[in-house]
Amino acid sequence: MNTKLDTRTVTQNESLDFASYINLNELTPGQQCTVMKVPDIAILPSLGLRIGKTLNMITRSIIGGPIIVGIDHRTVAIDQNIASEILVKRLSGC
Amino acid sequence: MLKRFRRRCHGPNRIPHMPSQKTILLMGLPNVGKSVVFSKLTGMDVMVSNYAGTTVEFAEGKLKLGDDQFILKDVPGVYNIEAARDEAEKVAVRMLQSKPSAVICVLDATNLESSLHLLTQVLEYDLPVLAVLNKQDLAQKRNTDINHDYLQSVFQIPITPTVATTGEGFQALLKKLFDVVTAGKPRRHIPDKQDYDRWQNIENIIAKAVRMRPGADSGQKQDILIKPWPGIPIAIALMAVMFATVIGLGMGLRQFVLLPFFRDLLFPQLENLVNAFIEQPLLRNILIGEYGFLIKGIEWPFSLVLPYVISFYMVLSILEDSGYLPRLGILLDGVFAKIGLNGSCVIPLLLGYGCGIPAIMATRTLPSRKLRIIIAQMVCFAVPCVSQTGAFISLLAERSIAAVIGIFLVSLAAMVLIGLVLDKVLKRPLPHTLVELPQLLWPKPRTLFKKVLMRVRRFIVDGAVPMIIAVFFASLLYELGVLKAAGEFLSPVISGWLNMPSEAAVPLILGIVRRELTVLPLIDMDLTSVQFFTGAIVALFYVPCIAMIASLAKEFSIKVAAATLFATTFAALFLGGIVARVGHYLVMLFS
Structure with a gap:
């Protein structure tokens, strides 16, 4: 899976400091975040998973099931393997 | 580009x-x-x-x-x-x-x-x-x-x-x-x-x-159905209610509406009519005898199977239109992964409890060929279609409800086994779950009614008509003595291995055409409890109907279809023989 970074959205003020980003699996239910990096899977943008979008972590499933997130008005279930490749930044106050 | x-x-x-x-x-x-x-x-x-x-x-x-x-x-x-x-x-x-x-x-x-x-x-x-x-x-x-x-x-x-x-x-x-x-x-x-x-x-x-506009809600609604707690207990309760509704509503429809209508009103009239006008005994028997096609050809599809077609599709349609099924899939995703499936398999599997053909078609939305094959095989081997479920209930429920539940437990165990085996055999990785959940909506009664009607109509055209034709040929062959001869020819398997009377060859022959016909002829036979259960197990695993084999050939390949035909026949007879022996042993032990 090609997970090439899309650097176009990283503005000049922001450094390429990926160390401060976490992957989607590390969020706890109820937290909000901004998407910073998405793996190159063609359907992800159509499901609303694009750089700069705000996500709302709803819940994680049991026995290795998917992570469920809210994007705008939509609810999307994402496999944990894919979720681990989605890098996000926690929104302040969360 | x-x-x-x-x-x-x-x-x-x-x-x-x-x-x-x-x-x-x-x-x-x-x-x-x-x-x-x-x-x-x-x-x-x-x-x-x-x-x-x-x-x-x-x-x-x-x-x-x-x-x-x-x-x-x-x-x-x-x-x-x-x-x-x-x-x-x-x-x-x-x-x-x-x-x-x-x-x-x-x-x-x-x-x-x-x-x-x-x-x-x-x-x-x-x-x-x-x-x-x-x-x-x-x-x-x-x-x-x-x-x-x-x-x-x-x-x-x-x-x-x-x-x-x-x-x-x-x-x-x-x-x-x-x-x-x-x-x-x-x-x-x-x-x-x-x-x-x-x-x-x-x-x-x-x-x-x-x-x-002001007051526009931009956030997420609380969706308790997808959270493990309380989503999983709700799912279990919901499935139990649905299962009970299908069985209860179906039995009620049959007992209080359809059976009285056919047995007390229609059939006596038909018999009088035939007796009055038809002298020739062979012809008379073909119409109203043992496999009398005017009697069985109407009773089987319309009073034994139709009630469950109606109750099952009512429940399924409510589940489909509410948007709950993808949520159930997500809850089950982790468990399903253990047997080589993912959550999206819930929908074709549930459709399979109605009819195997739409189930096999629905596998097209699954993200890999491996998943498609596993689901198709589960549906062919171990998921009884609604017609067959109706037949099982007719055969077993009056003797013991536990036997009906037993059949469904055996079916579930077989599905798990098929998943485990095929997951190992077809070594490809499981595709990732990535799915959008639809909004939950209250089903509209009008849409539901139309949908159930459409499916009932489809059952009559694609299910009842072939069943009636099969019963007609069965009655013809029975009266001509062909079925009896075939029974004698198959007797080493039927009597020797399955411990069934030789007339039990009839359902095995008819069952190639339609799935419920592996069960229905047993109802009127004089069998022991062990023989009834053996017959039901054979029926469960036996050849899915000929139309399903055809759709396997169309969706996958002739090779897959032929292998399924062979494997289901073998599995049914093999497991039936084992059940007969274990049952015999248990009866000896407890009597």
């Missing part, structure tokens, strides 16, 4: 262009309401549900615009034309490449950005396009206004707002469709160089086109 290149080359994927047949395609994201729009435009009934992937094979209907006749095609939903993932989505792309007269692109007012992304991809094919802004009512409820005039001016195509489920906006739609089709070639669209630019553009357009 790869896509343009592909359009020119003659690959196996290409549908030949037939100029005599003018087609209009109905395209859009999954679960956007294309099939509802289709029904409204053509007046034809097609199956609609509240989940992605209801339409796996495109439906066709006639549409008259002015003096011209067009074929409207309801194309399976697709998220991204450049990345069609499964068989159903690939069908959609192929149809777009087949040079239709026009495309109606159905946009989801509640999910505009992905809808517009698909629209821009469709526009790159340089076809006359009309867009329909559907689910306006749901967008209004969220206090969101969409300026479709602005969208029209940006995309330079006509866009009409509609509420497909109520029929709002369809007059305007037909008029604009006529204009689009008669105008012919569209203005050439300049595609965005990169997908990234496409999304940027769309976000800019949406910022101008969408206005939130």
